[in-house]
Amino acid sequence: MPSISVIVPVYQVENFLSRCVDSILTQTFSDFELILVDDGSTDRCPAICEDYARRDQRIHVFHQKNQGLSAARNTGINWAFQNNSSQWLCFVDSDDWVHPKYLETLYQGAKKLDLPIASCNWQRFEADSTELCPEDFSVTALSPEEDYKSRNNDYDVASFAWRFLYHRDLFRKIRYPVGKHWEDLFTTYKLLFQCKAVAHTDAVLYYYFARPDSIARAPWNPQKLDMVDALLENRDFFRNSPWPELYQRLTRCCLVTIPRHMDGVKNSLLPEAEKACYMARLQALLDTINES
Numbered sequence: 001m002p003s004i005s006v007i008v009p010v011y012q013v014e015n016f017l018s019r020c021v022d023s024i025l026t027q028t029f030s031d032f033e034l035i036l037v038d039d040g041s042t043d044r045c046p047a048i049c050e051d052y053a054r055r056d057q058r059i060h061v062f063h064q065k066n067q068g069l070s071a072a073r074n075t076g077i078n079w080a081f082q083n084n085s086s087q088w089l090c091f092v093d094s095d096d097w098v099h100p101k102y103l104e105t106l107y108q109g110a111k112k113l114d115l116p117i118a119s120c121n122w123q124r125f126e127a128d129s130t131e132l133c134p135e136d137f138s139v140t141a142l143s144p145e146e147d148y149k150s151r152n153n154d155y156d157v158a159s160f161a162w163r164f165l166y167h168r169d170l171f172r173k174i175r176y177p178v179g180k181h182w183e184d185l186f187t188t189y190k191l192l193f194q195c196k197a198v199a200h201t202d203a204v205l206y207y208y209f210a211r212p213d214s215i216a217r218a219p220w221n222p223q224k225l226d227m228v229d230a231l232l233e234n235r236d237f238f239r240n241s242p243w244p245e246l247y248q249r250l251t252r253c254c255l256v257t258i259p260r261h262m263d264g265v266k267n268s269l270l271p272e273a274e275k276a277c278y279m280a281r282l283q284a285l286l287d288t289i290n291e292s
Contacts, residue, residue: 002058004032004088004103004165007076009069014044016095016209021052023097023131029104033086034059035076040066045094070176070183073161077171090165092206099131099205106165109139109199116167117192118199119147122160122206134203145243147198148189156253157234159188163206170194181223185230189237220264222278228254228261228285251289258286 006024010017024034036049036059046063053059062075073091080086088107092098106118118139123132142150150158161176161184170191176183192198218224235250265278 001085002031002033003086004029004090004107005035005076005080005084005086005168006032006090006092006103007035007037007073007080008092008094009037009039009072009076010045010049010094011039011041011066011069011072012043012045013041013094014048017045017048019097020092020094021048023100023102024092025052025056025058026100027098027103028100029107032058032103033084035079036061037072037075038063039068039072040064068179068183070178070180073183074175074178077175080168081171087168088165089168089171091161093162093208095209095211096162097131097207097209099134099203099207101137101203102205103165105137105139105201105203105205106199109201110165110167112139113141113197113199115141115195115197115199116170117195118165118201119158119163120200120205121202122163122208123204124208124210126210129207131207132204134205137201137203139199139201141197142200143197144192144195145246147200148192148246149249150200157185157189157249159185159234160208161188162208164188164191166191180230181226182230185227186233189234193237220261220268224261224264225278228258228282231257232285251292254289255286258282258289262286 008020038046038049038061049061053061062079064075077089080089102120106120110118148157174187174190177186180186231250231254235247235254238247238250241247262279262282265275265282268275
């Protein structure tokens with residue numbers, strides 16, 4: 001059985017899928033299986049997935065009706081639990097790609113430090129680009145709180161699902177919330193804070209492609225409020241925790257994010273009555289946070 005199950009949700013990415021899959025198949029660490037979950041794509045993705053599976057026996061392909069990113073990830077997790085004994089899980093989004101040493105560095109780091117989770121640095125790209133070539137692949141132990149706040153400002157958190165390698169036991173009672181956007185923001189903290197430490201490398205091993213048609217860049221719509229709900233859920237988790245500085249960090253994050261959503265509501269094309277309802281809800285949340 002493979003050591004790692006790499007799970008890739010696939011939806012309407014025919015122009016990017018081969019770049020993603022090829023970057024996984026050329027890893028220096030080869031003891032993995034690749035689970036491609038076609039989430040109801042209507043483009044050439046289903047055929048591309050099947051073509052790869054015919055050429056490489058490490059690849060398993062699943063086709064399901066469109067249910068969203070969470071459901072696709074959950075399909076991969078559930079299959080890994082039910083059908084093999086791989087002890088590690090990771091996720092790669094189908095429009096992104098990874099460094100050839102992505103799996104090797106995270107796996108060897110987690111094993112060396114005897115930790116159930118490993119994380120890496122990442123780079124954002126807005127156009128096709130050659131991968132970065134880090135020289136230092138060293139791994140050190142970070143506390144969960146250090147890894148959680150490893151961003152460039154003091155009001156954000158590092159919640160991306162794809163920057164981690166997870167021991168499968170972390171998912172025993174956890175799945176991604178179906179129907180939610182920003183699903184990793186709802187989930188990553190639950191996984192991370194099960195662990196005493198994280199095997200972390202500053203090497204840039206993951207390449208995040210910021211597509212112009214991504215959910216984050218779409219015009220404001222009510223489902224964008226999932227981000228606010230996820231931040232509030234994170235904040236509640238830290239309210240009476242051993243990490244009061246993270247509660248303050250999430251408070252600052254909410255105080256920055258909610259006004260941005262209020263601006264989004266104002267500039268949206270929603271009917272005025274709907275705008276008023278969303279503005280009232282967001283203002284009430286803002287007032288509650290300011291009073292607490």
